[in-house]
Amino acid sequence: MNEILQILSENARATPAEIAALLGRTEEEVAREIKELEDSGVIRKYITIIDWEKASESYVYAVIELKVALQRSTGYDSVAERIARFSEVQSVRLISGDHDLSVTVRGRSMKDVAFFVAEKIAPLEGVQSTCTHFILKSYKEHGVILTDRPKPKRLVITA
Amino acid sequence: MTLLREVHAWNAESHLSQTVRDLPPSGIRRFFDLVNEMDEAISLGVGEPDFVTPWHVREACIYSLESGYTSYTSNKGMPELREAIADFTKEQLGLDYDPTDQILVTTGVSEAVDLAFRATLNPGDEVIVPEPCYVAYVPDIILAGGVPRQIPTRIDDEFRVTPESIVPAITEKTKALVLSYPNNPTGAIMTRSDLESIADLVVEHDLLVISDEVYGMLTYSGTHASFAQLDGMYERTIILNGLSKSHAMTGWRIGYALGDPMLIGAMTKIHQYTMLCAPIMSQMAAIEALLHGEEEMLKMKHEYNLRRRLFVAGLNRIGLRCIEPQGAFYAFPSIAETGLSSEAFAERLLREQRVAVVPGNVFGQSGEGFLRCSYATSREELIEALDRIETFLDGL
Numbered sequence: 001m002n003e004i005l006q007i008l009s010e011n012a013r014a015t016p017a018e019i020a021a022l023l024g025r026t027e028e029e030v031a032r033e034i035k036e037l038e039d040s041g042v043i044r045k046y047i048t049i050i051d052w053e054k055a056s057e058s059y060v061y062a063v064i065e066l067k068v069a070l071q072r073s074t075g076y077d078s079v080a081e082r083i084a085r086f087s088e089v090q091s092v093r094l095i096s097g098d099h100d101l102s103v104t105v106r107g108r109s110m111k112d113v114a115f116f117v118a119e120k121i122a123p124l125e126g127v128q129s130t131c132t133h134f135i136l137k138s139y140k141e142h143g144v145i146l147t148d149r150p151k152p153k154r155l156v157i158t159a
Numbered sequence: 160m161t162l163l164r165e166v167h168a169w170n171a172e173s174h175l176s177q178t179v180r181d182l183p184p185s186g187i188r189r190f191f192d193l194v195n196e197m198d199e200a201i202s203l204g205v206g207e208p209d210f211v212t213p214w215h216v217r218e219a220c221i222y223s224l225e226s227g228y229t230s231y232t233s234n235k236g237m238p239e240l241r242e243a244i245a246d247f248t249k250e251q252l253g254l255d256y257d258p259t260d261q262i263l264v265t266t267g268v269s270e271a272v273d274l275a276f277r278a279t280l281n282p283g284d285e286v287i288v289p290e291p292c293y294v295a296y297v298p299d300i301i302l303a304g305g306v307p308r309q310i311p312t313r314i315d316d317e318f319r320v321t322p323e324s325i326v327p328a329i330t331e332k333t334k335a336l337v338l339s340y341p342n343n344p345t346g347a348i349m350t351r352s353d354l355e356s357i358a359d360l361v362v363e364h365d366l367l368v369i370s371d372e373v374y375g376m377l378t379y380s381g382t383h384a385s386f387a388q389l390d391g392m393y394e395r396t397i398i399l400n401g402l403s404k405s406h407a408m409t410g411w412r413i414g415y416a417l418g419d420p421m422l423i424g425a426m427t428k429i430h431q432y433t434m435l436c437a438p439i440m441s442q443m444a445a446i447e448a449l450l451h452g453e454e455e456m457l458k459m460k461h462e463y464n465l466r467r468r469l470f471v472a473g474l475n476r477i478g479l480r481c482i483e484p485q486g487a488f489y490a491f492p493s494i495a496e497t498g499l500s501s502e503a504f505a506e507r508l509l510r511e512q513r514v515a516v517v518p519g520n521v522f523g524q525s526g527e528g529f530l531r532c533s534y535a536t537s538r539e540e541l542i543e544a545l546d547r548i549e550t551f552l553d554g555l
Contacts, residue, residue, distance in 0.1 A: 021473070156200060157194045159206050
């Protein structure tokens, strides 16, 4: 795996100088490579993982499972891409199993989310059924555990 | 009437064994007490991973406890664990050890070190110990009735053992040579050709080699070379290894010894009259770690490697000469140019800048003029520690 990507995936704020120190390379080299990764679309965006609950910001999240009619020539892509354009939609994934698409939606209230699903998603041409699961609590997001526990202390000095 | 028991007051010291009384106290102890006085020091003094044991290993232990595994095991260790150790060793070193009589599971590598000396030394037998090294070899040799012969390794040889440094220490009574690579505290490794250069000497003087390879998995350039891999050296080597460092399992106390059935049998004899067996819950965890722990192990190694580059380049930048450590997770910079002793430097650094490091002389005389800095701590702390050390140097 590209070492620069690995470091940035853990900490998007790592500067080229910091990354260079970790990899034993020059800052200029690293900056150039990051620019190339951004320009080529490998790096899409730098984001922050926030525990909104802790920040006392109340968002409501739901996972919507959709059954979708397969479209001639575009398969699931055209419906999925339409859904992805709504700002309420956080993620859209094609999945295997009983449903075809899994969509994560964010709203200010359960009512918000319910209306959004009923008014925007369900009526879309090709969407055959929806099944909404509200998220009650997140324990882990993007590989980061969100539950806090005190760290066990280790000795300051040992052999 | 005076009672006899009033006249003869109890004197605990007079009941101590002379050997233990003469044993020098651990150099690290004094420093430990000092560090304990300080609040919130950044610690580069710890000889253990800063990672918690990977969850799948902890989970396997919890599951085994739930299932009721709380008993003694075979003295030699659970057969499944010995099988796993045999497979792991075959994969890593290409060496075959028979789980039935060539593998002993111990309570940490430190027990294995003690057993190796006690099982092989007669009173007066001499053991060559290259220094700087892990603090327990010399006391363990003395406790086993042996005589340690410390030999120095030098920064100009990148702290490798050379035939030239061994020869003057060999006498009629020399029985064994300790090799400990990758090395704590220097981070030095021995390449296969380095090991080859001393193999003839070992055969010529009929020495046993006690090879502590607990940091073997943490080798950053090339692959770890074991003395037992050399032609004809398999029989005369006892490999000591364990999961503490490679799998972040220090508190579990799982080590093991690999070698000739007769030597392992002798070590097992002492083990069964002392420890009896390693704790079963730790053994269950160790099986999981050896069978399925490679990915997590490599992730941790990768992170150490990043920190190693960051920290060692930083030390050299601020003026502390440091060879590039090729294994373990320690940097061993020279402080000779400051004119301070290791202890004085470490003590002042702690008091003035609140950075805890271990003075090099703790690991033997040839460690004087150096510091052991563990980079098994977060990157942020390493960067902060470098800043503080630089400030300290500027103020000298």
